[in-house]
Amino acid sequence: MKTALVTGSAGFIGHHVAARLLDAGWRVIGLDNLSDYYDPTLKHRRNAQLSGDIExxxxxxxxxxxxxxxxxxHRPEAVIHLAAQAGVRHSIDAPRTYLHANLAGTFELLEAARAYPPAHLLMASTSSVYGASPDMPYREIDRADHPISFYAATKKAGEAMAHSYASLYRLPTTLFRFFTVYGPWGRPDMAPFKFVRAILADETxxxxxxxxxxxxxTYVDDLVTGITGLIDVIPGDVPVSAADSLSPVAPHRIVNIGNGEAVELDRFIAxxxxxxxxxxxRNLMDMQPGDVPATWADTILLTDLLGHALPRxxxxxxVRAFVAWYLSEYAPDDTT
Known part of the structure; x- marks a missing residue:
């Protein structure tokens, strides 16, 4: 039985990754601090849904x-690092929490991986590192040197930190740049959750x-298919294609995981x-500091690495699946 360490295992994406690994017969060590960034009750409910060999x-x-x-x-074969302080807007109000979780936390994880190397270290980054670049779809081999939020800056720093450890200690590392992930068990601070809650309550x-x-x-099940599919795609010395972001000096690769389509917000609301x-x-408002008008992933590299296109x-x-989950969990009185 293979063992995986999943950090942030009670979080939205971490929960789904842990569930997929357990279904595939992995033993999972799930680490989470159960922070109060949003109601920890949801995190406890996520954990309660998991069954199998999990600690x-x-x-x-x-x-x-x-x-x-x-x-x-536990000497895990795979370490999937998803623990982080998330949220672009919150990083403006509480930057120190991002410094602690995203930089100090990532440092501790890299030090642990140096001492007890897994076969593959996989780490979450974000599409926010692309900043306000007008060149879309975003490609991993494009420069991403102008983050416009502190959240994005900490995630870009994490990518650089991981590269240095991959180079110094030959630690095979894959960074995922996630795009706008949604689906069942999603975070209350994200737009899909807030929209559904407000619309069901007849609020603006x-x-x-x-x-x-x-x-x-990007629907969360599709994202998890990408993450788990890349566990055995360990960065080596030879690029798989011209689109490969493989470092020339380290077993380190960055991969977009997205749906590959820029969708108008109005379509999502509809x-x-x-x-x-x-x-x-709708209450139409100006752009918020640190936000960007559009995101769009180039997924050619992901397809090359998996040998097939990601489900879309x-x-x-x-959205139907998310709303069905929301109603099953929260069952607002005005919708029954």
Whole structure:
């Protein structure tokens, strides 16, 4: 039985990754600090859904020696690092939490991986590192040197930190740049959750940039297929294609995982309206600091590495699944 360490295992994406690995017969060590960035009750409910050979560990990834102790004890073949302080707008109000979780936490994980090397270290980054670049779709081999939020800056720093360890210690490392992920068990601070909650309560939804937003909405099951499919695609010395982001000096690769389509926000809201049977009341607002008008992933490299295209769940189908989950979990009185 293979063992994986999943950090951030009670988070939105971490929960789904852990579930997929357990279904595939892996043993999972799940580390999460169960922070109060949003209601920890949701994190406990996520954990309660998991079945199989899993050990839940509650702790702060930035605590010196914690991750190293777990890796020394369990010697995981794969480490999937998803623990982070998320949220672009929150990083403006509380930057120190991002410094702690995303930089100090990543440092502790890299130190642990240096001491007890897994066969493959896989780490979450974000499409936010592309900043406000107008050159889309975003390619991994394009420069991403102008982050416009502190959240993005910490994730870009994490990529650079990982590269240095991959180079110094020949530690095979893959960085994932996630795009706008949504689906069941999603975070309450993200637009899909906030939109559904407000629309079901007949409340106004805030729509930034006056609705002129486009996002590469990625259904969480598709994302997890990409993550788990790349566990055995270990960076080596030879690029797979001209699109490969493989470092020339380290076993280090960056991979976009997205749907490969820039979708108008109005289409996403319309899908929620169709799934809920309600009409949204929009409060059109200016662009928020640190935000970007559009995201769009080039997924050629991901296809090359997997040997096939990632599943692309249509927006309407994915939104229906999210709304069905929301109703099953929260069952608002005004929708029954």
């Amino acid at each position: 839940h560990v509650t702790g702060d990834i930035a605590k010196p020696g914690l991750v190293a102790g777990l890796m020394e004890t 939804i805030d729509v930034y940039n006056h609705g002129r937003m486009r996002r590469d909405f 899908a929620i309206e169709a799934a809920t049977g309600r009409t949204a009341t 769940t249509p927006i309407e189908e994915g």
